[in-house]
Amino acid sequence: MEKAFEHFSKQLGCITGFGGVNNTLLIENLKIDGTFIKHMATVSGRNRIEVRPFDSNNLKVILDECTKSGLSAYIASKTTIVVSAPQIDNEDKVRVEKQIKKMAEETKITIRNVRRKFNIGDETTKGYISKVEKLVTDKLTILASL
Secondary structure (H helix, E strand, C coil): HHHHHHHHHHHHCCCCCCCCCCCHHHCCEEEECCEEEHHCEEEEEEEEEEEEECCHHHHHHHHHHHHHHCCCECCCCCCEEECCCCCCHHHHHHHHHHHHHHHHHCCCHHHHHHHHHHHHCCHHHHHHHHHHHHHHHHHHHHHCCC
């Protein structure tokens, strides 16, 4: 149950690149040829995310992957890429809200299945489900305020 909750929490953390608020998870979890960008470069920053590849030959590849993922990215220097997420509009808000609710429901189902499989008490399950619901409520409140 803990792993399901942690996975959901990490997924939800990736959905923060809207409204001018960026998160390094937006970039760190992108893959290039099966390798996460976080294993190819250092990723840092809050308002302006900077990606510094360990190998400068990967600069163009990382830039292309970020652009392909819908992020605004440009080469700032010979060793740095600057990335930001585009502003979110109302249509995107609705889509993101649906995705958040879908992910939450899938997590709740996983938690219930673990309870059934391992015969875990109902109170533990309710605790994790309430944590999921609180995260969803918090994220949807942020989304609505944009």
